[in-house]
Every structure is written in structure tokens, then in C-alpha cells.
Amino acid sequence: MKHYQEQWEELAEIKRELADRDWFMGTSGNLAMRVGSAPATFLVTASGKDKRKHTKEDFLLVNARGEAMEDTQLRPSAETLLHSHVFTGSSAGCSLHVHTVANNVISELYGEAGVITIRNQELIKAWDKWGEHDSLEIPIIQNHAHIPTLGDEFQPHVKEDKGAVLIRNHGITVWGRTGFEAKKLLEACEFLFQYKLTLLSFGSNQSIIKGGVTS
Numbered sequence: 001m002k003h004y005q006e007q008w009e010e011l012a013e014i015k016r017e018l019a020d021r022d023w024f025m026g027t028s029g030n031l032a033m034r035v036g037s038a039p040a041t042f043l044v045t046a047s048g049k050d051k052r053k054h055t056k057e058d059f060l061l062v063n064a065r066g067e068a069m070e071d072t073q074l075r076p077s078a079e080t081l082l083h084s085h086v087f088t089g090s091s092a093g094c095s096l097h098v099h100t101v102a103n104n105v106i107s108e109l110y111g112e113a114g115v116i117t118i119r120n121q122e123l124i125k126a127w128d129k130w131g132e133h134d135s136l137e138i139p140i141i142q143n144h145a146h147i148p149t150l151g152d153e154f155q156p157h158v159k160e161d162k163g164a165v166l167i168r169n170h171g172i173t174v175w176g177r178t179g180f181e182a183k184k185l186l187e188a189c190e191f192l193f194q195y196k197l198t199l200l201s202f203g204s205n206q207s208i209i210k211g212g213v214t215s
Helices: 005-020 080-089 101-109 122-127 147-157 179-201 206-212
Strands: 030-037 040-045 059-063 094-098 115-119 135-141 163-167 171-176
Touching: 005 030, 005 040, 005 059, 005 094, 005 179, 030 059, 030 080, 040 080, 080 094, 080 147, 080 171, 094 179, 101 163, 101 171, 101 179, 115 179, 122 135, 122 179, 135 147, 147 163, 163 179, 171 179
Parallel strands: 135 163
Antiparallel strands: 030 040, 030 094, 040 059, 094 171, 115 135, 163 171
């Protein structure tokens, strides 16, 4: 048994749950789980795989530069650099990146403002926002095709051991101290995005687009 078997199995279970939600359309999305801290090493999804299927080649072990640490023909996911920034810039244990219609539309609606701010919604408690007047801010960065440039824009937002960043018309990256926390935060974000889009579809909250702030 490999020394990272426990992390592999946990990440595989998260992948199963997210696949059941149909969040991996067209082989999109990628997941990562920390294995080591000094130096940072982590498991990351292999590029181009159907993530609804579960095989022994779903993940590979990479270093902080995204280089495979074992002999393999697999290639790490394109956004591996973003996960690397999470694991080198925080003590997070898990980082998840998915593309959904909801997070893409939200990122476009609020892209010019560079942030979506959510208030008066119960699920911001997933982020330890317990106060009556608390709000959750999720930054939105531009979708640079050049991954190092995308990484440079993403990196400054890795300030804590849990967080989220929307990439405009691309997807969301969410990280947490554990796999459970990262998945919880991702689920909360997707609920909040769908909630806002539903409000907009009924024309009940048109003012929220202005300035990227919800009321």
C-alpha cells in the first residue's frame, strides 16, 4: 500500500460525490489533496480523464512545481499550478476546482466588479459567518489562457487555510483544511450561486448586479 493511500481514497470519494452531481462535464474540473508539507506534495487529478469513472489512474503524485514524483505516463490537470499555490501558501489540505453553469454565469454577471458579495443567506455560515450583518465576498479573476499568468492573479487571494476564487467564465477553485471542509464550502458556493440566479430569473433582485453587491 502506498504511503498516500488514505489521501487517495478520500479524494476518490470526493470525486465520486461531485461526479454524482454532474460537476465534471466534458472532463472539466480537477481535484487535489495534500500528501506532504515540507516540501509540499499532493495528489491531483490526471488530465483528460472521464471523472465519472473510477480507476487506478485517476490521480498522480506531484511536487509543488506540478511535476510527477513517480514514473507515469499521466499528465497533471492544467490548473495544477492553482492547487500548488493553495498548498504552498496555506495549510489547506484539499483544493477543488469545478466548472458549472451557475458559477460561470455568476462570474460573468459580476466579473467587471471583480467580486460577488452575499448577505442575508443562511449558507454563508459554512464560512463561519454567524453575525446578522456578516457578508461573504468571493473574488473574481480574469480567465487567462496562460496558466502562469492565471496563477499570478490567483495567488494573492490565498490568504487563509480556506477560501474560494471564481475565474471568469471558467469555474471556481475552493480550498479547505480538510476534504470535508473543502467540499462543504464548494457545495455552499454552488447553492448560493444558484439561489442568486433563481432570484434574477424572477426579476426580484435586479439591483444586485450593480457594483457586484447583493442586498
